[in-house]
Amino acid sequence: MKSLLAAAAAGLALAASGTAANAQISDNVVKIGVLTDMSSLYADATGKGSVAAVEMAVADYGGKVKGVPVQVVSADHQNKPDVGINIARNWYDNDKVDAILDVPTSSVALPISALTREKNKININSGGGSSDITGTACSPNTVHWTYDTYALSNVAGKAMVKRGEDTWFFVTADYAFGMALERDAANVVKESGGKVLGDVRHPLNSSDFSSFLLQAQASKAKVVALANAGGDTTNALKQASEFGLVQGGQKMIALLQEITDTHSLGIKATQGLIVTDAFYWDMNDETRAFSKRFNEKVGHMPTMIQAGLYSATMHYLKAIEAIGTDEAPKVMVQMRDTPINDFFAKNGHIRIDGRMVHDMYLFEVKKPEESKGEWDLYRLIATVPGDEAFRPLDKGGCPLVKP
Known part of the structure; x- marks a missing residue:
């Protein structure tokens, strides 16, 4: 009887520790929203290819981080700030999205960055270009990954x-x-x-x-x-x-x-x-290998925005894995502290203003x-x-x- 009780207690302790570990991941899922242009002038450079790049990164990571699933949702902001803000607000408030990625069109990207700060989530921008994103409108919750004006x-x-x-x-x-x-x-x-x-x-x-x-x-x-x-x-x-x-x-x-x-x-x-x-x-064997896979999936070679999104998604998931939580401020610190070395960037780094610096x-x-x-x-x-x-x-x- 004593042995059975001891075993039961050990099992409960193990279960409790597992629950505590998973509790560090909000809602037991990491949810990424790809907010992009699906139907207008930036659809080829971003759009479905942006979603595919993020999905490829999640699949290559194994579909899970710290034992919980990673989900990808997407939407078309139609290059309209009000549409983009409404989608993002609903994602953050109701759909429990943890991070919004891409966001081409700077008139949409800038208010999304501000909303992300208000909600204390994470925004990794690949598609928007305005240098104001890391200038006068910089945010501790936003990373500008790929390029800027x-x-x-x-x-x-x-x-x-x-x-x-x-x-x-x-x-x-x-x-x-x-x-x-x-x-x-x-x-x-x-x-x-x-x-x-x-x-x-x-x-x-x-x-x-x-x-x-x-x-x-x-x-x-x-x-x-x-x-x-x-x-x-x-x-x-x-x-x-x-x-x-x-x-x-x-x-x-x-x-x-x-x-x-x-x-x-x-x-x-x-x-x-x-x-x-x-x-x-x-450019090299690494860029050719990724691009070949992307082309087979999407039907064209990746743009810098789409390649940047794969890189950014991987960096985000690695940060969560390293610290065991998807809590935005802690993830941002980890991402800033970790160099980026992949097919997209060598010795890239994220500055305090959110700029990811690379060649x-x-x-x-x-x-x-x-x-x-x-x-x-x-x-x-x-x-x-x-x-x-x-x-x-x-x-x-x-x-x-x-x-």
Whole structure:
């Protein structure tokens, strides 16, 4: 009888300790929400591919962390801040989502970051671009993983002005991302000794760029810079070709050009285009291995946003595993304390302002005769170390950064 009682007591103690351990994971599940653009101009660069990248990471991790399941939910924010906020609020309040990932479109990304701080959850942004996310609007609950407007502008702007392409005209999307991208690029051009001759703003998701491109053409600027993304960039490039801007001697630069955009336009139409990117599928054996699997699942090579999401998801799950809880402040500390070393980034690190610092790359689109396959699109011009590519920590105006 004593032996039976002792065994029963030991069993109860073991069960209690297991329950206590699992209690560190809220609701006995880690739930990740992928908030993205499923149906509009950023759908190829983010969208279903973003969801697939997160799901691949969860599956590769084993589908569980600390013995509890990891679930992925997703939604389309339609590039509307009110829609995005309503989805995020419902996820946090009712669906017990622990972290929201992706969030392209900075006018949606910025309020989602603020809401995440209010709810004390975690936001890992891969799709949004505004450098304000880690600047004046920085949050202890948000990580900006893949790129931002400062890095895009800094890498390309310095290189082009150095080559003598020192007068610029901007064609800019009229919302938070576009204006941040123009602001950051214009500052780099001026600091590098160049001049900005003018700019024009266009509505998000425009189909007709004729009047904007005519103004750019009339400016006689050496560089016509597109401070937009996705479908806006591809439409502007197509119409710039029709108007003969490049044939007339002007250089076109897409400050944010995803590989899916280049592929859609075709190598013949984009040859010679300068592109800043955080990831390219054909860099090494690791990038090729991931990209091959992604392509088989999704039907195209991953964009930097999608590759970044796989990396971010893995880093998030590893942090939970290491400390045994999904409590947001503790997970954020662990993520900041742990370097990122994977196919996406080598020796990457997360600063106190939320910026994940890693190398950025400057590419030139190959000529058709140089390409050896459907996705063999880019030639590497330069690798820019993260500390040079991204804005210095003390220059962004983040309140979390102490003097």
